[in-house]
Amino acid sequence: MRNSRLSKSLLGITLSASLLLSANLVLSPQAVHAASVTTATATSTALKANSILATGKQYMGVRYQFGAPKGSTRSFDCSSFTQYVYGKSGVNLPRSSQAQSHVGTYVPRNQLQPGDLVFFYSPIHHVGIYMGNGKILHTYGSPGVTISDLNSNWWSSHYSTARRVL
Template sequence: QQKAEAASKLDELDETRTELGKKKKEVQAKLSEAQKLLNSLTAAQRASLEAAENRANRSNERVDLGNDLPASSLAAAALSAAKTKLGSPYVYGATGPSSFDCSGLTSWAYAQAGAGIPRTSQSQANAGTRLSMSQLMPGDLVIFYGDLHHVGLYAGNGQVLHAPRTGTVVRYESINNMPFQFGVRI
C-alpha cells in the first residue's frame, strides 16, 4: 500500500514538474517577446517610458488612501506589513523579505499577519470569499487579468499596493490601471 501511495505521489510530482516546465517556457516566451518589443523602441520612446515609470514611483509619496477601515485585524496587519515593503524591487519568483513578485508580496504580507495563504495568484484567487469592486476593504486581495496572473492588496480609495512587474518596485497604483476581475477576503 505504501509503495502504491509513493508511486502515486511520484506520478503527481512528475505531472507538476511537467506543468511547471510548460509554464516556465510560456513565461520565458513572454519575457523574450517583451524584450524584443523593448529593443524595438526608439531612444525617445524609451525616455518617455522611463519618465512615466519614474512619475508612477514618485507618486507613491503622496497617495490618498482615504479613511476606509480594513476588513479585519488580519487584513489590517497584512496591509501594514506590505506597506513596509514600499520601494522593494520586483523580482520574478521572489517571496521576500527584500524583493517580491506580486503573489510573493501578498503571501509574505499575510504570513507576517499570521495567516498562511497559497503562493500563486491563481491559488490566492480561491483562498477566501470573492468580492465585487464595491465590496473591497483595505487588506483584501485584488485579482487582475482574465488568467488571474496578477494580485495585489487593496489599500483604500481605489488604490492597490502591489509588486507590478520586472523593472519596477512595490508601489501604490490605481485599481483602474489593470483589468480587475474580483477581490478576495481572507
C-alpha cells in the same frame, strides 16, 4: 413640600426601573451578545487589515523579481509579496496568484474593503492588496512594491475579481 419632592423622586426612580426592565425584555441577551460579537469581529478584521497594509508599506520600492523565493524580502513577485505580508499576520496563502484567487470568499468590486485581495487578467496572473479609497498595494516591474490607483484606466480594465481572506 418635602413629602411631594420625595414622592416625585420615588416615582421617577420607579419609572426608570420599569423602562430598564422593559428594555431588557425586548433586547434579549442573545441579541446583545450577537451584536457585540459582530462588532468585535469587524474591529479585529480591520486591525488585521491595517497590520497587513502597514507591513506591506515597509517594503515600498523593494524590487520585483518574477519567481522570487518564498519568504525573501530582498525581492518579491506579486504573489510572494501577498503571501509574505499576510503570513506576518497569521494568514496563510498559497504561493501563486492563481491559487490565491480561490481562497476566502468572493467580493464584488463595489464592496471591497481594506485587506481584500484583488486579482488581474484572465487567466489570473497578478494579485494586489486593496487599501481602500481605490488604491492597491502590490509589486510589478520597475517600480517594485508600489501603490496604484485601481480606478485608473489600465488597472481598472485588467481587474478580474477579489477575495476576502480576513
